Amino acid sequence: MSIEAKLKELGVTLPDAPAPAANYVPYVVAGDMVYISGQIPSDENGLITGILGKDMDVEAGQAAAKRCAIALLAQLKAACGGDLDRLVRVVKLGAFVSSTADFTQQPQVVNGASDFLVEALGEIGRHARSAVSAPSLPLGVAVEIDGVFQIK
Template sequence: MPGKFESRLADLGVILPEAPAPAANYVPYVIVGDTVYVSGQISNGPDGFITGKLGETMSAEEGAAAARTCAIALLAQVKAACGGDLDRLVRVVKLTGFVNSTADFGDQPKVVNGASDFMVEALGEAGRHSRSAVSAASLPFGVAVEIEGIFQIK
């Protein structure tokens, strides 16, 4: 039987995928006490990587949709870290978003809002978090967005 968070996700039409495997020599998450540090999750949809450069080939709205996929992958990692029980999540502590963007693009916060808004929509008050949204000259595989997160669990 799904817990409260997964029921809320289902109401939004979201079923968490299996947690993505790391693409290099690192682990997808580290647990220290009641804190889970999740490695950067890249924008990836049903058709593969979501690539592009904000301010050149993608709009802020398209970037926000890409950031939402990162948030879904972050929650999949948290679920894996919690032994499959997402209800062990207490709160999202912080997200750091990296946006593949041109030097003159200044809407990184609007892009990362795609992840932030999703966390609050899916998790309610537990989804409210601190955040950074920064520009990157490029990201792995040419993806549009990468987001890492810090989560408190019980």
């Protein structure tokens, strides 16, 4: 099954790849590697903002992380000229979670992205990652995730 067909089966439609918010490019292709800039979460209501441990719980953070993963796939599709089936594997995610100083469940929040990528992509979705706390993120978003992908 193609990646697009699997996403459709999961009820996920990729948005157009978001434009960068400042003076950088959304992705860089270097050989067979794609480095995607940090993606922030949004849905039909706009940006998903908040601080984990203050006004957001882990479940809401996971939903935000999943939206970041969807944005990463949208950027990857653009980097692959529209053909997601060029993906060989997800290599690494770097995740930042806006959270209070005493919040320690950043890995569980980022599981929202990791679990989605494995569900959508199978074994090629398994990846290395980091999940760290940040006192604030751009535009007040709850999560920001960047990624490294191998393509053919």
